[in-house]
Amino acid sequence: MTDALSPDAADDTVPELDRDAATKAAVLTAAERLFAVHGFRAVSVRDITAEAGVNLASVNYHFGSKDALLFEIFRRRTAELNRERARMLHEAEDRHAGRPPVRAILAALIEPPLRWAGRGERQRIAMQFIIRARNEGTEAVREVIRGDVSHLRRFADALIAARPELPPEEAYWRLHFVLGMIHNNRFAEFDRLHALSDGLTRESDVEALLKRMVDFAEAGFLA
Amino acid sequence: MTDALSPDAADDTVPELDRDAATKAAVLTAAERLFAVHGFRAVSVRDITAEAGVNLASVNYHFGSKDALLFEIFRRRTAELNRERARMLHEAEDRHAGRPPVRAILAALIEPPLRWAGRGERQRIAMQFIIRARNEGTEAVREVIRGDVSHLRRFADALIAARPELPPEEAYWRLHFVLGMIHNNRFAEFDRLHALSDGLTRESDVEALLKRMVDFAEAGFLA
DNA sequence: GTCTATAGATGGATAGAC
DNA sequence: GTCTATCCATCTATAGAC
Numbered sequence: 001m002t003d004a005l006s007p008d009a010a011d012d013t014v015p016e017l018d019r020d021a022a023t024k025a026a027v028l029t030a031a032e033r034l035f036a037v038h039g040f041r042a043v044s045v046r047d048i049t050a051e052a053g054v055n056l057a058s059v060n061y062h063f064g065s066k067d068a069l070l071f072e073i074f075r076r077r078t079a080e081l082n083r084e085r086a087r088m089l090h091e092a093e094d095r096h097a098g099r100p101p102v103r104a105i106l107a108a109l110i111e112p113p114l115r116w117a118g119r120g121e122r123q124r125i126a127m128q129f130i131i132r133a134r135n136e137g138t139e140a141v142r143e144v145i146r147g148d149v150s151h152l153r154r155f156a157d158a159l160i161a162a163r164p165e166l167p168p169e170e171a172y173w174r175l176h177f178v179l180g181m182i183h184n185n186r187f188a189e190f191d192r193l194h195a196l197s198d199g200l201t202r203e204s205d206v207e208a209l210l211k212r213m214v215d216f217a218e219a220g221f222l223a
Numbered sequence: 224m225t226d227a228l229s230p231d232a233a234d235d236t237v238p239e240l241d242r243d244a245a246t247k248a249a250v251l252t253a254a255e256r257l258f259a260v261h262g263f264r265a266v267s268v269r270d271i272t273a274e275a276g277v278n279l280a281s282v283n284y285h286f287g288s289k290d291a292l293l294f295e296i297f298r299r300r301t302a303e304l305n306r307e308r309a310r311m312l313h314e315a316e317d318r319h320a321g322r323p324p325v326r327a328i329l330a331a332l333i334e335p336p337l338r339w340a341g342r343g344e345r346q347r348i349a350m351q352f353i354i355r356a357r358n359e360g361t362e363a364v365r366e367v368i369r370g371d372v373s374h375l376r377r378f379a380d381a382l383i384a385a386r387p388e389l390p391p392e393e394a395y396w397r398l399h400f401v402l403g404m405i406h407n408n409r410f411a412e413f414d415r416l417h418a419l420s421d422g423l424t425r426e427s428d429v430e431a432l433l434k435r436m437v438d439f440a441e442a443g444f445l446a
Numbered sequence: 447g448t449c450t451a452t453a454g455a456t457g458g459a460t461a462g463a464c
Numbered sequence: 465g466t467c468t469a470t471c472c473a474t475c476t477a478t479a480g481a482c
Binding site for chain 2: 039041135136142145146147149152153156168169170172173174175176177179180181182183184185188189191192193195196197200201209212213215216217218219220221222223
Binding site: 242243246277278279280281284285 | 465466467468
C-alpha cells in the first residue's frame with residue numbers, strides 16, 4: 001500500500017511503527033470483509049493478504065495464525081457492540097431510577113446491531129462478520145460465546161426486575177427468542193424475505209425495522 | 224458392514240441391490256450425523272466413509288461429490304420437514320373452514336422442527352443438520368433456500384388472511400422474526416442459555432418450550 | 447519487518463485391478 | 465460395485481535471505 005515512504009527509513013523508527021500499524025490494519029480490514037462476505041473457511045490467508053496488499057507471511061507474523069486472526073476481530077467487534085448495548089442499558093436505568101421498562105431494555109439489546117447493519121459500509125460489514133463468526137466460527141469463538149454470558153446477565157437481570165411476577169425461567173426463554181430474532185438478520189434471510197414478499201419488505205429502512213422488532217419482542221414479553 | 228452375505232453372490236442380483244442400498248444408507252446416516260455435529264467443512268469424505276464403514280470411493284460413486292451429498296441430505300430432510308408443516312397447516316385449515324387463527328398457523332410452523340429436536344436421536348440429528356446446513360452450507364444449498372419460498376408462501380398467505388387489517392408488509396416481517404426464533408434453536412445456544420439461567424432452562428421439555436414459543440410469537444403477531 | 451520459497455499436511459477426486 | 469493406491473490441488477505455517 002504505502003511502499004515509498006522516506007528516502008532513508010533505516011534510522012527512523014516512527015515510520016516503521018506506522019507501517020507496522022498500517023499493515024496490521026490493512027489485514028484486519030481485508031479479513032473482516034472477506035470473512036463477512038464469504039465465510040471463514042472459504043477465505044484463505046492468501047485471499048486476505050492479496051486484498052490487503054501485504055505479504056503472505058504478515059498474517060502469521062502479526063496475529064500468529066488464521067484462527068487467531070478471526071478470534072481477534074471477533075473479540076474486538078463484539079466488545080465494541082456490547083459496549084454500545086451496555087451504555088444504552090445504563091442510560092435507560094438512569095432515566096428510570098434503576099428500573100427501566102421492558103421496552104427500553106429490549107431497545108438497548110436490539111438497536112446497536114440493527115444500526116450497525118444499516119449504517120455505513122464499515123459497520124454493515126462488521127455486523128455481518130459477527131453473525132457469520134457466531135455461526136461458522138472456530139471452536140475458540142464458540143467457546144467464547146458459550147462462556148461470555150456476563151454481558152447478557154445484566155439484560156436478563158433487568159428483564160426479570162421489570163417483570164417480577166414472571167418466573168425467571170420464562171424471562172430467560174424470551175430473551176433467547178429475542179436473540180434469535182436479532183441473529184437472523186442476515187443478507188441471505190433478507191433476500192429470501194424480499195422474494196417472498198414480492199419486494200414489499202425493505203431492510204434498508206432501519207428505523208422502521210427497529211420499531212417492528214421492538215414492538216414484536218415487547219408484545220411477546222408482556223404476554 | 225455386511226461383508227459375508229452368500230457363498231455365491233455372482234448370479235444373485237438382489238443381494239447386490241441390497242448391498243448397494245445399504246452402502247448408500249450408511250453414507251447418508253454417517254454424513255448427516257457428522258455434518259450436524261461438526262459442520263460441513265470440518266468433516267472430510269474420509270471421516271464419513273470411516274464412520275460408515277464403507278470405502279472411500281463410495282461417496283463419489285453414489286453421490287458424485289461431497290457437495291452433492293450434502294445437497295441430497297438437505298433436500299430430503301427439508302422436504303420431509305416441510306411436508307409435516309404443510310400437513311399441519313392443512314389440518315388447521317380444515318378445522319377452521321379455511322381460515323385458521325394465527326396461533327394454529329404458527330403452531331404448524333413451529334411444532335415440527337421442535338418435535339424433531341426433542342424426539343429420538345435420529346430426528347434430533349436431522350434437525351441440527353438442517354440448521355447447520357442453512358448456516359454453513361454450500362452455495363447450492365443457499366440458492367435453494369433463497370429460491371424455495373413456495374412452502375413459506377402458504378404460511379404467509381394464511382397469516383395475512385388471519386389478520387386482514389394488518390398491512391401485508393408487517394405480516395411478512397413478523398414471519399421473518401418467527402423464523403429467526405426457530406432457527407436459533409441450536410445446541411450451542413441452548414448451552415449458553417443454560418449457563419446464563421444457571422440451569423433453570425431445560426430444552427429437553429419440548430412441550431413446555433413449544434408452548435412458550437407459540438405464546439411469544441402469537442403475542443407478537445397480535446400486537 | 448518484509449518477502450520469497452517451500453515445507454508439511456490434508457483433502458477431494460479418480461484410475462484401474464478385482 | 466468395491467477397494468486400494470495415487471494424483472493433484474490447496475492450504476497453513478515457517479525458515480531464511482534481505
